Amino acid sequence: MTSNLIVGLETTFCQDLPSKLDKLYEERISCIVAPLFHPRFRRDANVISDNRDGPETRSDLVLDSRGWTSSVVGLLSTWVDFDSSCELIRLTAEKVFKQEIAWASHLSLAAVMTPSLHATRSNANYARLLNQAATQAQYTQFWVKVPLYYPGKFDEDDPSFVETWEGWNSLRSMCEYNSKIYVALEITADLPDKRILDRWLGEPIAAVIIPTEIFLTNKKGYPTLSKMHQKFFLQLFQHKIRYFIKGRPYHHGRYLPYVQYLEHLWSTRSSCSDAKADFEAPYLDYLQAPLQPLMDNLESQTYETFEQDPVKYQQYEIAITQALADTPKDKVSIVMVVGAGRGPLVRCSLRAAEKAQRTIKMYAVEKNPNAVITLRNMKISEKWDNVKIIASDMRVWKAPEKADIMVSELLGSFGDNELSPECLDGAQAFLHENGISIPCRYTSFVAPISSSKLWNEVKSLKSVQSTHLKNFETPYVVRLHQIYSFARPQPCFTFDHPNRDTIIDNRRFHQLSFEVQENGVLHGLAGYFDSVLYGDTCISINPETLDLSPGMFSWFPIFFPLRTPLQVREGDLIDVCFWRQVGGGKVWYEWTVGINNTNWSPIHNPNGRSYWIGL
Ligand SMILES: C[S@@+](CC[C@H](N)C(=O)[O-])C[C@H]1O[C@@H](n2cnc3c(N)ncnc32)[C@H](O)[C@@H]1O
Numbered sequence: 001m002t003s004n005l006i007v008g009l010e011t012t013f014c015q016d017l018p019s020k021l022d023k024l025y026e027e028r029i030s031c032i033v034a035p036l037f038h039p040r041f042r043r044d045a046n047v048i049s050d051n052r053d054g055p056e057t058r059s060d061l062v063l064d065s066r067g068w069t070s071s072v073v074g075l076l077s078t079w080v081d082f083d084s085s086c087e088l089i090r091l092t093a094e095k096v097f098k099q100e101i102a103w104a105s106h107l108s109l110a111a112v113m114t115p116s117l118h119a120t121r122s123n124a125n126y127a128r129l130l131n132q133a134a135t136q137a138q139y140t141q142f143w144v145k146v147p148l149y150y151p152g153k154f155d156e157d158d159p160s161f162v163e164t165w166e167g168w169n170s171l172r173s174m175c176e177y178n179s180k181i182y183v184a185l186e187i188t189a190d191l192p193d194k195r196i197l198d199r200w201l202g203e204p205i206a207a208v209i210i211p212t213e214i215f216l217t218n219k220k221g222y223p224t225l226s227k228m229h230q231k232f233f234l235q236l237f238q239h240k241i242r243y244f245i246k247g248r249p250y251h252h253g254r255y256l257p258y259v260q261y262l263e264h265l266w267s268t269r270s271s272c273s274d275a276k277a278d279f280e281a282p283y284l285d286y287l288q289a290p291l292q293p294l295m296d297n298l299e300s301q302t303y304e305t306f307e308q309d310p311v312k313y314q315q316y317e318i319a320i321t322q323a324l325a326d327t328p329k330d331k332v333s334i335v336m337v338v339g340a341g342r343g344p345l346v347r348c349s350l351r352a353a354e355k356a357q358r359t360i361k362m363y364a365v366e367k368n369p370n371a372v373i374t375l376r377n378m379k380i381s382e383k384w385d386n387v388k389i390i391a392s393d394m395r396v397w398k399a400p401e402k403a404d405i406m407v408s409e410l411l412g413s414f415g416d417n418e419l420s421p422e423c424l425d426g427a428q429a430f431l432h433e434n435g436i437s438i439p440c441r442y443t444s445f446v447a448p449i450s451s452s453k454l455w456n457e458v459k460s461l462k463s464v465q466s467t468h469l470k471n472f473e474t475p476y477v478v479r480l481h482q483i484y485s486f487a488r489p490q491p492c493f494t495f496d497h498p499n500r501d502t503i504i505d506n507r508r509f510h511q512l513s514f515e516v517q518e519n520g521v522l523h524g525l526a527g528y529f530d531s532v533l534y535g536d537t538c539i540s541i542n543p544e545t546l547d548l549s550p551g552m553f554s555w556f557p558i559f560f561p562l563r564t565p566l567q568v569r570e571g572d573l574i575d576v577c578f579w580r581q582v583g584g585g586k587v588w589y590e591w592t593v594g595i596n597n598t599n600w601s602p603i604h605n606p607n608g609r610s611y612w613i614g615l
Pocket residue numbers: 293294297298303306307338339340341342343344345365366367368371392393394395408409410411423
């Protein structure tokens with residue numbers, strides 16, 4: 001979530017940038033997209049300006065370097081044709097491109113806006129030039145101008161026909177998803193289907209261009225946008241994007257009314273002041289390595305973060321209360337919290353006993369010696385007279401009696417990925433044969449997603465120990481944001497507790513199949529989980545069932561990347577195979593993806609070579 005709205009203006013050439021900028025500031029416009037070279041200054045490959053005496057563009061001295069970097073986006077000449085079949089035109093285009101990029105880089109511009117794609121050609125030479133420039137650039141970003149529709153070609157009957165996403169997709173694929181190449185999305189008066197708009201939200205949009213012509217006029221004579229446009233803008237406002245007005249100011253001859261309208265719309269976006277959104281804001285699309293809960297000991301900070309969740313413990317308290325209420329009134333129930341951490345579930349259990357009016361005797365088992373110190377202090381300060389603190393691994397502890405209710409929270413973003421199954425299978429040795437496990441079930445969910453942002457984040461991870469391959473065979477915990485989901489999540493692995501199978505096997509294999517609704521690029525798989533704590537009390541981070549525990553923020557989703565992005569088309573079936581493997585003191589996942597049961601990707605993470613969780 002960005003904290004403020006940045007509005008700029010796309011202009012035709014202006015010689016006197018400083019005074020233009022000064023005037024625009026008064027209309028609350030803080031940056032400008034302006035041609036780098038004068039549009040009338042045509043050049044060709046043979047005579048490139050050298051025989052002219054006058055300057056080809058305004059001097060760099062009109063602004064200081066801060067002014068250039070913060071207020072100006074350079075617009076490349078649009079009269080060029082990179083993919084012309086005429087060699088002279090093509091070579092001219094290349095020369096102009098290089099000259100203008102060199103000038104932009106001399107000025108240290110933060111971004112240049114590059115011309116729209118050709119509607120019918122391959123744009124291959126354009127891609128080559130852009131890729132070369134983006135690979136060499138230090139800081140400059142390249143914003144490729146893409147309208148939602150090719151101009152003048154909107155077709156009511158077949159709106160997808162002239163839709164522009166395909167052109168953009170080919171271009172950036174040829175540029176190997178270069179992370180310096182972004183979209184400058186130009187809004188059109190007609191909007192495509194919601195699905196197509198949603199797909200754009202998974203693309204790296206740096207800028208949105210808003211022609212003044214798309215505004216309607218309200219009763220008072222001020223500019224306003226259609227309901228459809230408003231909805232799309234509210235979605236765009238969730239991302240870090242700059243907005244550029246373009247065209248003549250039809251309303252009152254000024255830009256201010258347009259800016260005011262955008263500011264008004266911005267102020268109506270769903271308030272991000274709830275606890276969950278506040279908590280998540282800094283983590284949007286930020287990759288984190290999943291925890292190693294058994295091999296490592298969690299830090300105090302990490303516990304503190306869990307404990308801030310307002311919903312998770314509430315759900316546990318309800319579940320424990322229900323479970324206790326289902327026991328006979330006069331019975332003293334043994335409640336064990338296994339993996340007690342700094343004690344929040346012990347507190348939940350004590351409160352639940354009061355609510356259910358039951359007497360309980362408790363054990364709090366924890367293997368992290370540092371958390372045990374907290375528990376022992378709490379026993380005194382909170383007068384936990386009926387609680388015994390046990391410093392032990394639950395898999396090896398010899399309990400003096402059996403539990404009626406065993407409470408744990410060993411869940412990861414993918415349910416079983418923090419080895420809850422293995423830990424609870426060990427602990428159930430001291431669960432009464434009619435005993436209850438809270439949670440009693442958890443299920444992981446998988447959905448195929450597009451996100452060049454996340455894929456590029458994985459690609460750019462650098463560290464001494466890890467290789468490119470390793471980074472692409474590791475799942476990441478991440479608050480997914482700039483993504484497009486091809487289909488609804490489907491269930492993958494389920495675990496039930498207690499597990500009374502005679503031979504317990506926690507290996508799993510599951511094959512899933514998703515139907516693609518829109519052409520797109522598959523970058524990886526999103527993982528989620530839900531869990532039944534007890535009865536009908538659940539927690540969920542599956543986007544389809546968030547209302548089972550609304551406002552819960554303890555878990556972000558998990559992202560399994562693909563080494564190579566896969567182009568998928570409407571009607572294709574995305575096949576996914578997922579394995580949970582156990583062996584040699586380790587647990588790991590392997591995954592592969594195919595289209596229509598062919599074209600399978602290499603199996604990722606064979607034998608846990610890149611990523612595993614230690615038992
Ligand atoms: C995700 S934390 C939950 C902590 C606390 N119950 C809460 O809800 O805030 C899981 C805890 O289980 C502990 N744990 C994990 N595996 C364990 C094992 N095999 N034996 C004992 N404790 C374990 C970890 O040290 C950690 O404190």
